[in-house]
Amino acid sequence: MKILRNKAYARAGFLGNPSDGYHGKTISFIVQNFSAEVVLYEWDSVEIVLAEQDRARFRSVRDLANDVKLHGYYGGIRLVKATIKRFVEYCRERDIELHDQNFSIRYSSDIPRQVGLAGSSSIIVATLRCLMEFYDVKIPLQAQPTFVLTVEQEELGISAGLQDRVIQVYEGLVYMDFNQSAENLSDGFKTYKYEHLNPDQLPNIYVAYHDGLSEPTEVYHNDIRGRVLRGEQIVVDAMNRFAEIAEEGREALVTIDFDLLSDLINENFDLRQSISKLPNWQVEMIQVARACGVSAKFAGSGGAIVGTYQNEKMLEKLRDRMASIGVKTILPKIKSS
Template sequence: MIIETRAYARAGLLGNPSDGFFGKTLSISVRNFGTSVSLYESPELHIEPEPQDGSTFRSIFHLRDSVSMLGYNGGIPLIKAGIKKFGDYCEEQGIRLPNRNFTVRYRSSIPRQVGMSGSSAILVALFRALMQFYKVEIPIEILPCLVLSSESEELGIAAGLQDRVIQSYEGCVYMNFDQELLRQRGYGEYERIDPVLLPKLYVAYNTQLSKVSGKVHSDVRARFDRGDADVVQTMGQIAGLAEEARTALQEGRPDDLHALMNQNFDLRCTIYKVSDTNKQLINAARACGASAKFAGSGGTIIGTYRDDDMLNRLFVELKKYNARVIRPYIV
């Protein structure tokens, strides 16, 4: 029997990047793009490579472009790290795994290196497949922690819990990463929000942007750890926007998210260096009358729009900046 599991792209609505700094966020899963994992029993444990995992290239230019868009390692290290963490978790919990091996492969339609969390989607789908194969139940609030530790502890990737939480829970989720909660139990408070309450949303991603994820937070992380007043205060303000958005949605005021999302990005710019390419995309969207902020760490933006006319203007104007606009499919 072949086990098939999926995990989807995600977009941060409000509060990011405060999730890595004991803040609060509101996020959605974007089912327009996803990762699938196939797993079936085999004599040996085998990981099937994808094209991006290979070491054969047509030319030096092909290698350069491949590394720019996909990174140096592809998905194989993620799969290895996830399998190891799954085994570690089972051992710590006293779960005895049967002596069964498997072959695993993954496929992904999530655009790479534009902040839609393609890496963590691979891991979430992998953990779901491993749980089915070995008949192991991992509590949903613990799953994001295992995915995060697979990336951070095993591979040294700088990341926060937000992406892994929304990809585990799906839909729309409000998250509170209170420091004391994380210290006591290792995870925050996660509350599902009915997607019906959301305003009209668009997502736009740069089809030509190439950057290596996991490097954007380094300077701010160091400043936060030093107690830099500007960074600590700004992260607190950004986290507060997520809480305001949650209240607005619950009270039937979805239009309030327009100003909150713009404010989120503007605050971010006071402590992060944002590239001209990303700023152009934000400014072009706002010039159409839409709100705009990063959906993650850059390369993809998200915002609210008023009507179909405004959405059509976004299609036309953002295409000038090599960006594709979609309406996120949220369940």
């Protein structure tokens, strides 16, 4: 029996987020320290196996309430089901004949949940890779991020931008230009300009996350989207500046200007704070990190931060101070060894 295994990794938004959902520009990198893995093998029926994260049994009602508070109502099963449905429709629309062999599919993930490291989209990307391999269907690389986004937006009603899906499909370190002038079509899907950058040109990078507190991505994005659609000038101007920050950050990476890069990282968060009321525990992560001398911004919707540090002494101080507030600090693995 042939067993297919595919992974998709966590990611960190380095600069420009959250402008990706508003025709902005971003830089992101993959975090290979964490991943979602999907396993698929031939079976006599189509079976989606419950994962550990899809809890249906609890020690008490208080345990249930705490789990919902931390992780929301939704597990990964809906992501797998929605991806399969969309994949079948994709093939039907293009007259691609699928063989009749059924399969069992399961997922597992060690990506910290709902802290802004793109755990949900990683399950969809890994599922899509298994389906393409099982049925020998090749969706163009550039079209895959938009395919994944349609699964989330149109099938599940999740508010999101393309950034996470692009970096999880392309991997490494990627600069993304979502301006309408960069818009194109690939296999019927809207695409933009995606450019691989050299991870060797990055300075010392850390990622820190709080695994005891979390907040669904929708809590942040839905509020911002409504304000943009209403034309609230301060938010519209902020989105334009986020895009400029990413563009300037790309140049700073190319010219190895780490001081400018650090300033841009800090500005990215300060700008975000200026247009949002952020939870105190998320702001505290930034404040504690910056007190150690490092730069710091959100890696996604909140709950995880990313930044640069100068030396090992600064890193050790950061680890100690972050641990004192329940936050773990890691050095992201961006390149495959």
